[in-house]
Amino acid sequence: MSHGNMNLTLKVWKQKNKDSKGRFETYDAKGISPDMSFLEMFDVVNEQLISTGKEPIAFDHDCREGICGMCSMYINGRPHGPKGGITTCQLHMRSFNNGDTIVVEPWRGAAFPVIKDLAVDRSSFDRIMSAGGFVSVNTGNAKDANNILIPKDDADTAFDAAACIGCGACVAACKNSSAMLFVSAKVSQLSLLPQGKIEKQERVLNMVKQMDEEGFGNCTNTGACEAECPKSISLENIARMNREYVGASFTQNKK
Amino acid sequence: MASSSKLNAKIPEGILEDKWTKYRSTVHLVNPANKRSLEVIVVGSGLAGSSAAASLAEMGYKVKVFCFQDSPRRAHSIAAQGGVNAAKNYQNDGDSVYRLFYDTIKGGDYRAREANVHRLAEVSGNIIDQCVAQGVPFAREYGGTLSNRSFGGTQVQRTFYAAGQTGQQLLLGAYSALQRQVGMGAVTLMARHEMMDVVTIDGKARGIIARDLVTGKLQRHFGHAVLLCTGGYGNVFYLSTNAMGCNVTAAWKAHKKGAFFGNPCYTQIHPTCIPVSGDHQSKLTLMSESLRNDGRIWVPKQKDDKRKAKDIPEEERDYYLERRYPAFGNLVPRDVASRAAKERCDAGYGVGSSKMAVYLDFEANMMRYGQIEANKKNLHNPTKEAIRALGKDVVKEKYGNLFDMYKQITDEDPYEMPMRIYPAVHYTMGGLWVDYNLMTTVPGLYALGEANFSDHGANRLGASALMQGLADGYFVIPYTIGEYLSEEIRTKAIPTDNEAFVKAEAEVQERINKLFSIKGTKTVDYFHKALGRIMWEKCGMARSAKGLTEAIAEIQQLKKDFWSDVRVPGEQHEFNTELEKAHRVADFIELGELMCKDALNRNESCGGHFREEYQTGEGEAMRDDDNFAYVAAWEYKGESNFELHKEELKFENIKLAQRNYA
Numbered sequence: 001m002s003h004g005n006m007n008l009t010l011k012v013w014k015q016k017n018k019d020s021k022g023r024f025e026t027y028d029a030k031g032i033s034p035d036m037s038f039l040e041m042f043d044v045v046n047e048q049l050i051s052t053g054k055e056p057i058a059f060d061h062d063c064r065e066g067i068c069g070m071c072s073m074y075i076n077g078r079p080h081g082p083k084g085g086i087t088t089c090q091l092h093m094r095s096f097n098n099g100d101t102i103v104v105e106p107w108r109g110a111a112f113p114v115i116k117d118l119a120v121d122r123s124s125f126d127r128i129m130s131a132g133g134f135v136s137v138n139t140g141n142a143k144d145a146n147n148i149l150i151p152k153d154d155a156d157t158a159f160d161a162a163a164c165i166g167c168g169a170c171v172a173a174c175k176n177s178s179a180m181l182f183v184s185a186k187v188s189q190l191s192l193l194p195q196g197k198i199e200k201q202e203r204v205l206n207m208v209k210q211m212d213e214e215g216f217g218n219c220t221n222t223g224a225c226e227a228e229c230p231k232s233i234s235l236e237n238i239a240r241m242n243r244e245y246v247g248a249s250f251t252q253n254k255k
Numbered sequence: 256m257a258s259s260s261k262l263n264a265k266i267p268e269g270i271l272e273d274k275w276t277k278y279r280s281t282v283h284l285v286n287p288a289n290k291r292s293l294e295v296i297v298v299g300s301g302l303a304g305s306s307a308a309a310s311l312a313e314m315g316y317k318v319k320v321f322c323f324q325d326s327p328r329r330a331h332s333i334a335a336q337g338g339v340n341a342a343k344n345y346q347n348d349g350d351s352v353y354r355l356f357y358d359t360i361k362g363g364d365y366r367a368r369e370a371n372v373h374r375l376a377e378v379s380g381n382i383i384d385q386c387v388a389q390g391v392p393f394a395r396e397y398g399g400t401l402s403n404r405s406f407g408g409t410q411v412q413r414t415f416y417a418a419g420q421t422g423q424q425l426l427l428g429a430y431s432a433l434q435r436q437v438g439m440g441a442v443t444l445m446a447r448h449e450m451m452d453v454v455t456i457d458g459k460a461r462g463i464i465a466r467d468l469v470t471g472k473l474q475r476h477f478g479h480a481v482l483l484c485t486g487g488y489g490n491v492f493y494l495s496t497n498a499m500g501c502n503v504t505a506a507w508k509a510h511k512k513g514a515f516f517g518n519p520c521y522t523q524i525h526p527t528c529i530p531v532s533g534d535h536q537s538k539l540t541l542m543s544e545s546l547r548n549d550g551r552i553w554v555p556k557q558k559d560d561k562r563k564a565k566d567i568p569e570e571e572r573d574y575y576l577e578r579r580y581p582a583f584g585n586l587v588p589r590d591v592a593s594r595a596a597k598e599r600c601d602a603g604y605g606v607g608s609s610k611m612a613v614y615l616d617f618e619a620n621m622m623r624y625g626q627i628e629a630n631k632k633n634l635h636n637p638t639k640e641a642i643r644a645l646g647k648d649v650v651k652e653k654y655g656n657l658f659d660m661y662k663q664i665t666d667e668d669p670y671e672m673p674m675r676i677y678p679a680v681h682y683t684m685g686g687l688w689v690d691y692n693l694m695t696t697v698p699g700l701y702a703l704g705e706a707n708f709s710d711h712g713a714n715r716l717g718a719s720a721l722m723q724g725l726a727d728g729y730f731v732i733p734y735t736i737g738e739y740l741s742e743e744i745r746t747k748a749i750p751t752d753n754e755a756f757v758k759a760e761a762e763v764q765e766r767i768n769k770l771f772s773i774k775g776t777k778t779v780d781y782f783h784k785a786l787g788r789i790m791w792e793k794c795g796m797a798r799s800a801k802g803l804t805e806a807i808a809e810i811q812q813l814k815k816d817f818w819s820d821v822r823v824p825g826e827q828h829e830f831n832t833e834l835e836k837a838h839r840v841a842d843f844i845e846l847g848e849l850m851c852k853d854a855l856n857r858n859e860s861c862g863g864h865f866r867e868e869y870q871t872g873e874g875e876a877m878r879d880d881d882n883f884a885y886v887a888a889w890e891y892k893g894e895s896n897f898e899l900h901k902e903e904l905k906f907e908n909i910k911l912a913q914r915n916y917a
Contacts, residue, residue, distance in 0.1 A: 003534065003535045004533075004535075015830060016828070016829070017829065018368065024372060028865055033533055034453065035532045035533055035535075036533075036535045037537070039537070040535050040537050041477070043537055043780070044535060045536070047780060048777055050833065051776075051778060051780045051822075051826075054824075055824055055825055056824060056828055056832075056833060058832060060325060061499060062324060062329055062331070062498040062499055062500050063331060063333065063334045063498040063499075064498065064499060064537060064538045064540075064910060065334055065538075065540050065541075066660065066663075067333050067381060067420065067423055068324070068329040068331070068333050068334065068498060069326075069328070069333075070329050072326065077634060078725045085665055090660070090663050090664070091362060092663070092666075093740075094563050094666065108267075115830055116829070116830040119325075119548055119830065121325070121469075122325055122326065123325070123446060124448070125326065126326050126327070126328075126434060126437070129431065129434040130434040130435065130437045130438030131322050131438060133434060134389070134430055134431035134435040135388065135431070136311075136435065137385075137388045137389055137432075138313040139310040139432075139729045139730070139733065140314060140381075140385075141305075141384060141388065142381070142383075142384035142385045142387065142388035143388070144380075144384055145383045145384045145387040145393075145401055146343075146345060146401055147345070148388075149393075149398070149400060150380070150395055150399050151399055151401030152395045152396065152397050152399070155392050155393070155394070155395040156392075158390075158392040159392035159394075159418065159424070160418055162392050162417075162424060162427065163400065163420065163423075166326065166328055167425075182587075189388050189390065189392065189514050192392050194390055195387070195389070195390045196390050201559060206903070217336050224358075236894065237422060247905070
């Protein structure tokens, strides 16, 4: 079934599971429409592969509207592809030209082992959240919401940090595979708000400790994370987290 | 009409306003020491699942959470855009618990249970309090208080929001609470696991069979109670605003194990979605209902008008919602707005290349906001361009992410030309039948959030899905589960080598073997698309006895074709997304048949269920309260065989009336 006039060559990373060795395989993507999303292009290729008795390419995806954070392709050397501010599922084929060769890899990083082909294991992010990415308030403890007044600017800045979708593009973009942008976004959101201030010291120390244990690298202020983040999470969050961390380290040592 | 003896809704006695308070204060409790030995399985990690799991773990129960995604944070609640309703009356515009209750019953076209809906309205305020305490960054005013906006079907401002990402922020709040419990060891998290069946012993739910989606291995898990928080089944239509992985499998397996399915035909078609662009389309994208606060919907007055929107003068535009429904205008409920769009397009007034779209236009309100900003800034005689630029900034702050998303998908700039929109499948009001405790007809098996049928009747109002998911998880199940578990404190954990577990696992294995053995010629997606076409054409926005009868036969044939000609590549013991899809599509096919049968049985129009034979002269839905004021709860009796049980809906506090938004 033909959908459009674009013909492309794909070089895609194939890897059976985390213990096996991977390699690039070449596929033809024929009859592609510029209105298709990048993942719909993969759907078309996979349908063709299955119909001809071959194995489809495994990749993670779910909402296909740029918010769940599940899709995760490293396209021509950039997480989520050539356009800024969007996820792979929001990338459309009109961003490519007929005849292009496109190289597609999974996220790389010691803390993101490959599960199969383009799908990786990002459970390390969940464990970092368990270490401190919360306010300790049980259901039923809350007072009337308008008893906590929050300056609009603080609420807006906290929201900008909270917009992180946990996709891991920051780690994939970083030459050190650092997760500082992800961790700092949650630390910032909660430390900017009065609800989160009470536990801010334990939070930053515990989350950073878990981040290190998971095998993420250190931050060398390159800024690739911010440049590649589909939600434009700011490097300022890393600065804020560093300040919180230093402050917490000094205070905690005195206790 | 009397309710079926098989359905006991367990609605507490007493006057409506006191039912929940009194019930909550007298429901049986489980003491803290006993909670530690009671195990609860939660399937699904969206708003309902995460909030329930976190709350139950906080109370001391041992909880296991399953989700098919790689992290609980990916559940599709994350994509909800517009907001969450609560009867806080912060805007001093006359809101109250009663008004939220009334709007919800009326919006649902008088097909929901009064007691459940009133409880929902009562706890709505607590949800906002809880979320704020967790650090959810809701939109605020300059004075530091919370901000509100309007949604369809209401005349007050009761919707709380976080830009166009309210679902994301609420889910991340619930996910944080969940991960806190995981860190403390109170919750065991099973991500990338899919529930394949419910295990029942002596008629009670006692656990599940799950498949580890990475290794492909089948697993047995025991629980004293099982909570299905697995969302809706809109993907039965193939194209919907649901995530690709959303499915009915958990609910359908429960149905086949004895849980009755309530009102399966009630589907919500959302009026404002980005139109289909081609046959490669894998999903549809919603443009939040909140846009109808500031966007005006119109089509040209002239058929097949080829001019650009900008070139069509004001007097040649038909703002058909404002014309037909002056009291609510662009903010009529979703079912009404969707049908009105379909009516205009079917009559030949649609816009865009496919002619299956209408305009959603922000120009007038951009100018209005611009003027207000100019006044605030004390600008004298600003140019039209300056006013527009100021207004554009206001619109950008309110809806920026939605406008960006629209541009990304369509390659058109909605700040410069109106959006083109068309209705799409968005939500399913139907779901597993539950009693007041949220328990299904299988003891110990519960359904929460979109997975149950309970609160939205035949049409859900905007910003009420988030409210219901969190109400069920944070504030209802923590109390109502005690009614059942207090009787289970003597039940020791049942070893999973029990024959019921062995048998259930063997059945799942047999089905997997069967799927691989077919080695047919067609892909899973082929069947899913074929099912979607039948459902959209014959069980979509308009239904008829003739079309539904045809659809049932076509679906039965499709089922035969699926089981004789599907091709599932790869192996079981690996990460195999085609196998996952095959299970889900097989269940969707069976559900599709039941949906059509339910729609055929309901000889009336109500809410999202519109039967062409039953409409007023003006084309409005015509209910038949004498014969259909009931919940249709279907019992599975074997292949293609479903028995109807009726739960009579008693309206003791609200007078039944023809819905009127004019």
